[in-house]
Amino acid sequence: MDKFIYLLMEGYRSLWRAKLSTFSSIATIGVTLSFVGFGAMATSNLARLANESRTDYAIEVFFTQLTTDSEAQEIMNEIKSMDRVREGVLITKQEAAEIFQKEFGENIYDLLDDNPLPTSCKIKLEESGLEPAEIEPVVKAIEAMDKVEKVSYPAKAITLIESYFQGMLSVVALISMAILMGTTVLVSNTIRLTIFSRKDLIRILKLVGATDRFVKIPFIVEGIIVGIAGGVLSSLLTYLFIRTANSFLMLFTPYQLIWDWRVIILLILVVALFSILGSRKAVKKLLT
Amino acid sequence: MDKFIYLLMEGYRSLWRAKLSTFSSIATIGVTLSFVGFGAMATSNLARLANESRTDYAIEVFFTQLTTDSEAQEIMNEIKSMDRVREGVLITKQEAAEIFQKEFGENIYDLLDDNPLPTSCKIKLEESGLEPAEIEPVVKAIEAMDKVEKVSYPAKAITLIESYFQGMLSVVALISMAILMGTTVLVSNTIRLTIFSRKDLIRILKLVGATDRFVKIPFIVEGIIVGIAGGVLSSLLTYLFIRTANSFLMLFTPYQLIWDWRVIILLILVVALFSILGSRKAVKKLLT
Amino acid sequence: MIRFSNATFSFKGSAGVSDATFSVDEGEFICIIGPTGAGKTTLLRMIYMDAIPQEGSVEVAGFSSDKIRSKQIALLRRKVGMVFQDFELLDDRSVFENVALPLHVIGMSREDVHSKVDGVLDKLGLTEKSHNLPHQLSGGEQQIVSLARAIVKDPVVVLADEPTGNLDPAASFKILKLLEAIQESGTAVLMATHNYNLVKDRNYRFFEIIKGQVRASSG
Amino acid sequence: MIRFSNATFSFKGSAGVSDATFSVDEGEFICIIGPTGAGKTTLLRMIYMDAIPQEGSVEVAGFSSDKIRSKQIALLRRKVGMVFQDFELLDDRSVFENVALPLHVIGMSREDVHSKVDGVLDKLGLTEKSHNLPHQLSGGEQQIVSLARAIVKDPVVVLADEPTGNLDPAASFKILKLLEAIQESGTAVLMATHNYNLVKDRNYRFFEIIKGQVRASSG
Ligand SMILES: Nc1ncnc2c1ncn2[C@@H]1O[C@H](COP(=O)(O)OP(=O)(O)OP(=O)(O)O)[C@@H](O)[C@H]1O
Numbered sequence A, B: 001m002d003k004f005i006y007l008l009m010e011g012y013r014s015l016w017r018a019k020l021s022t023f024s025s026i027a028t029i030g031v032t033l034s035f036v037g038f039g040a041m042a043t044s045n046l047a048r049l050a051n052e053s054r055t056d057y058a059i060e061v062f063f064t065q066l067t068t069d070s071e072a073q074e075i076m077n078e079i080k081s082m083d084r085v086r087e088g089v090l091i092t093k094q095e096a097a098e099i100f101q102k103e104f105g106e107n108i109y110d111l112l113d114d115n116p117l118p119t120s121c122k123i124k125l126e127e128s129g130l131e132p133a134e135i136e137p138v139v140k141a142i143e144a145m146d147k148v149e150k151v152s153y154p155a156k157a158i159t160l161i162e163s164y165f166q167g168m169l170s171v172v173a174l175i176s177m178a179i180l181m182g183t184t185v186l187v188s189n190t191i192r193l194t195i196f197s198r199k200d201l202i203r204i205l206k207l208v209g210a211t212d213r214f215v216k217i218p219f220i221v222e223g224i225i226v227g228i229a230g231g232v233l234s235s236l237l238t239y240l241f242i243r244t245a246n247s248f249l250m251l252f253t254p255y256q257l258i259w260d261w262r263v264i265i266l267l268i269l270v271v272a273l274f275s276i277l278g279s280r281k282a283v284k285k286l287l288t
Numbered sequence C, D: 001m002i003r004f005s006n007a008t009f010s011f012k013g014s015a016g017v018s019d020a021t022f023s024v025d026e027g028e029f030i031c032i033i034g035p036t037g038a039g040k041t042t043l044l045r046m047i048y049m050d051a052i053p054q055e056g057s058v059e060v061a062g063f064s065s066d067k068i069r070s071k072q073i074a075l076l077r078r079k080v081g082m083v084f085q086d087f088e089l090l091d092d093r094s095v096f097e098n099v100a101l102p103l104h105v106i107g108m109s110r111e112d113v114h115s116k117v118d119g120v121l122d123k124l125g126l127t128e129k130s131h132n133l134p135h136q137l138s139g140g141e142q143q144i145v146s147l148a149r150a151i152v153k154d155p156v157v158v159l160a161d162e163p164t165g166n167l168d169p170a171a172s173f174k175i176l177k178l179l180e181a182i183q184e185s186g187t188a189v190l191m192a193t194h195n196y197n198l199v200k201d202r203n204y205r206f207f208e209i210i211k212g213q214v215r216a217s218s219g
């Protein structure tokens, strides 16, 4: 027990003695891993965004000229009750006229006595995203309905987005792996450097009869402390990054990055793991 | 001369002796500064993009119903010859009908015997971007022209983009500064650590009559070597980042990041400067 | 207690110790003499298994160099007190902490460590300097700290490599008397020294080592 | 050459050297004796301006402690050869490189460095070990390397702090003769030692230092 407390104290004191090196380690780990953290956050957000955009295309249903707005509403409700349909928005003749005004700078009633634009509606499919093959039957079913003149949907675009998303995922995985590998080398080198600067201590401890384990533990304690501090620092920096990125995004889009605790917990675990592995490896090398 | 060669050799040898620490320094500098490099690249590209989008809005000119396409073409040519006007695109009645078809899913000739859509044209202003106040007179001049029924342009949007761009610039500047500051601390600490591990050498050199300058030079040589290696590494990493980002962007937009040598040169200079400053500071501290 | 059987440890091209055969019992006082570079330090390193013989074997306190493992070397060293020729003190720890190190290694409780270390420092006249760092001591004081660390754990063997090289005659004699007192309590003492004048009239067992050859000597 | 005028250097709470007044001429051989912790090393440190007196002044080879600047301390040390009690060798450089260090510092050409260093190593019998690192040497050999580094630059003063502490009597005597030869060529030698037997019959000027008080002694 006394030995255990002594070893904990040793780890802590040796950190404190080597303030400069400790600070440097923590800063290095914190900064580099905050990039990983931010990357992971961005990826998880991006994946969400991509998934949304996958399901964000609309199927446009145009009704025949003589369909009234209320009839159209009824048909749309019918469509909405169908399997796999998430939501629908009705565009009345009046709304179509407003779109016309915006697009062509003319009031359609100034040009004609009657509004020739058809009533239409926009349909969105279920949240999780469907394969192109799964969309066909839905479209067929709507086309078969009464008073529906025409159904248009971006079949080609959907197939494209699918393949884009696969490509995107592998690119993101590649970048993350590269950064993580770079970080691993960095973290383990930093810790090795710290330990290397105390090879006198290791030699003398061994001379006075310390077991390998006794020599190792303070370094591992130190590795854990550095790792946790580095992890916390990188979380803080990631948080700052996200805030900055959000206030930046706000200028262009209503879309905001969402803070994901799982990413942070994973981050700290990864840092701690690397620190411990780094310490162990370094100690092992210097003990022989 | 012999002394100078000796000092250069010393710097090089001490790097080689402390392989681990050297490698660690270079890796740290390389990785962290590659983020700065990528950030700087992205910013310079973003600034270019923003500038383009600032001048990318169109002034829409609608002609009276009875204007023929050839008359419209003539008027547009007149407008194009005006000061500050960069380009103009004519949208004939036929093209307007096509846009209608795309937007409303109906052929306008199926609805009506005659095409009621007016001829119009889109005007873009000069490349460098104009202040909202400078746009007004151009718009007024066009409105005063014969056969022009109406001119619409996104006055509010322009003002918004202006202010967005200012905001964006300051946010980017803020992020860059934060990263640069973090990097400074990191770089100077890393070099201090390297020097710290050789305080025996410094003490003994001073005991045998080395001047401060003699003690310093090898460390500064070392700092320069580490700095240049770190700078080159960070350039390589930046290049990889840009390539990855580009193959990523390719999936979504034709826009590609452009490699900017000035950024790289600036990057290497900054790294070298920090390394030298870091070495000097560290040596100064340990010499007293 | 200690048994060398044809033990040889040589460095590439250098002598070291060759073909040494002798044994030392509990409570013996051995004095190892010989010129510079003869192999005295190497001989002592073989006893605390810092140098494992390339030929022959060394047996110390029940551990044999033939089959000793890393973990057991640590256990052996806890029984052996060593005064190193170059002191081997930790530069960034006070005298007290340096002396306490072997006690922490065996897991002694805080209070016991305190009373033990204070007792040894007092006996060696270092109490006043107990908070000094090694570089705040004179050469002789550092040497005495190294001795304090060696004897604080009540070892069964004390190996003292040139323990009086930085001490004046009076202090050297005091250290000698101290080592003799330790020996009388049953501990074996092996001391390597150049200071032949100091030891020549004393009743020790002498080993002379010249170019790695160890032989008994009348002193 | 060297003049102490009421020079005092004391550590917080410890003695150091107090109120020392004496002077040493070219080509004198001074032997400083005194018990452990008396202040011998501190006295020598004052000469190479590693300890600037808090009171009084020290003048060495034309430099006065009152107004010496960092740059001048370096110039002074080039004229003074020092054998440190703890050797102060660079662990990661060979014997040759350690001895060559002071010559590189004064900017000597490569070939001159080589011939100079080889000459000194030869004279001290270290040629065989010239590629060894310090930890591959015995204690005595390290001490001789430290001496080699002190004399390689033909200093005007040699300060030797316990230069024979790790040497056997024969080697010690050889070193003494070497220092005497250096002295005869006009260099002042100040040697701090505990080995009173070694020096007592020799024709040196003796200083005795006890608890920081320096006084001339008949030996
Ligand atoms: N690690 C090493 N590598 C090569 N040679 C070594 C090493 N350690 C010691 N030697 C050589 O082995 C010989 C014996 O060294 P050792 O240290 O045992 O001598 P010693 O009797 O203790 O001498 P001293 O009285 O000077 O301390 C010396 O010639 C030394 O140079």
Ligand SMILES: Nc1ncnc2c1ncn2[C@@H]1O[C@H](COP(=O)(O)OP(=O)(O)OP(=O)(O)O)[C@@H](O)[C@H]1O
Pocket (backbone or CB within 6 Å): C129, C135, C136, C137, C138, C139, C140, C141, C166, D011, D012, D014, D015, D016, D034, D035, D036, D037, D038, D039, D040, D041, D042, D043, D085
């Ligand atoms: N940096 C320091 N801080 C505090 N006290 C010190 C410092 N250096 C030396 N002392 C003390 O000053 C006194 C004189 O030390 P000095 O090294 O001059 O003695 P010395 O005569 O060389 O002894 P030895 O023969 O043991 O080498 C000693 O009591 C020592 O503890």
Ligand SMILES: [Mg+2]
Pocket (backbone or CB within 6 Å): C040, C041, C042, C085, C161, D138, D139, D140
């Ligand atoms: Mg020895």
Ligand SMILES: [Mg+2]
Pocket (backbone or CB within 6 Å): C138, C139, C140, D040, D041, D042, D085, D161
């Ligand atoms: Mg001394």
